[in-house]
Amino acid sequence: MKDLSTLTVPELEDFFSSFDHVLTDIDGVVWNLLHGIPGANHALKSLENLNKQIIFISNNTTRSADALETRLKAEGFDLQTINHVSPAPAMIDYLQKQNFTKTNKRIFVIGMTPLRQALIEAGFKLAENGPDRVKESVAEYASLCIAEDDSVGAVIADIDINLNSVNMQKALTFLLRKDVLFLSGAPDMKYPLDKERFLIGPGAFVTILELTSGRKPISMAKPNTNLHDFVAEKYKIGDPSRVLFVGDTVLEDMAFAANCGYKKLLVFSGLSNRSCVEEWTFPEEYKPDFYAESLKSVHEAVLRVFGQKDSSK
């Protein structure tokens, strides 16, 4: 594990010539929820100027591609091309490869509007969700939730802040039919607020579906390599070692990068602290190749190697 800011110029030259693509996590790397990360925009622009392909990757399906572009523009990210990957397009791609539209079946979605809209725009039909509130009768609730529906051919379990018991139960009913596809998004057991605090994560509910159905979902989110398969195909990445992955978490980002064979840069502008590299308590294979305070350090490294030739400013 090397501190990026302590590399010599020759080491940095090697570093910059070791990758062609930059796959970067968003929250905690490019910006934080409520405030920006200084220097991140210059870093990405300068990497783009070095002919590196910049690809944004996030498990957060609640942010549509449009919303990402809007915020990028607002925060001074002046990139020529905006490439964006999340579980949403990956799920759509998977379903298309399964010829799902030919089956004429519907998808039961535990998920939020941006995901639903993306699915509809891609030509899929969604099954009705249960109501927000049902009459307090266990018998009627049971009838509603265990009713079979052969028109459902897939269940997607993704983050949904309006997730409720009714929809969990309906999802389970459909999953008990083996021919129904089971896809999942963000697997996090924790929904992080900041470095210390977190809420119950969407993964806690996916786990209930796994336990009660006896089925494992096809996960289209970090750290599962299904997401890599989608990225590699879409962006024609032949050699994963030519990818620099930038992330702020060990168990999701560094694990994903390790699983995929990418080079790893861990930054401390999000959920991780420098203390985790001072005393490494995670699996060996998740160790980042490089670490830095934030993307700003990457920009500083570019300037050191390529001087003021860098025209990002």
Next chain:
Amino acid sequence: MKNLANLNNLELQKFFSSFDYVLSDVDGVLWNFLDTIPGTQETIKSLKKIGKKVIIVSNNTSKSINFYHHELTRAGFDVDKDEIVTPTLAIISYLKKQDLKDKEVFVLGMTPLKGSLEKAGFKLAQNEPDRIEESHSAFGAHTIPDDEKVGAVVADVDINLNYVNLQKAATYLERPEVLFVKGAADCHLPVGWNKSLIGPGYFTNILEDKTNRKGVPMAKPSPFLHEYIVEKYQIGDPSRVLFVGDSIPSDMGFAAESKYQKLLVFSGATGKNVLKEWDFPHEYKPDYYADSLKSLNDCILRTFACKL
């Protein structure tokens, strides 16, 4: 383990003089979903005639005691309102013993439980809405703020449970002085033969994992429910209680921990095959078993024929 139907007259006499109370489960013992089990109404009547105190014990908190009483009476069971116990009563009794003062109770549960808590004098904290705006800030606004007025969280079955309310409960429970009480906590909610729903247990497990706290359990097989029963009915010697149930972990487990005598019936969740190879803790083995509660009435008729 003795088959009730095979006891001889002497054994039966000893059997009947060994207990004063009969605690009976409902689902799988008195009825199954919509159908009552034949002969069980007569058993209750006969037990009372021979001077046994009959108490119905159910984990079902989705019905109020009044409603339960109404249903039982309508189905022909001679049971008084104060002869019915559910975790709701144990929850109320437990909370009354804690020093809640004016503190509010945040309930993940249904109207019968909430109504009972209010009637018992508790103030309920407001629940979060069924649906919130789809934004990170709305989610935070509805789940992160604590409220010092909240002094207890009760987690029970709620078919309208949602993510926001579950997280809100977790937020309150981060404060160590907030009490954590559990009602119905099974992972399965049986709703028909071979049909069960995701039970409240999965959601209370999430709460316990998130907060690193264990809720005080008030449903079978919890000793807190046992404490409530012996206190309410002034039961001095638990061995003078015959517990009748159909579930081994929930009923036989409860009876074993409470040191009651155990009668396992095969009219509900458990089949006779368990007798061939006992796959459960040794102490859960029933003292007696029978096809259904009706068998107990047959025994009563054999033993007390002239007295009834």
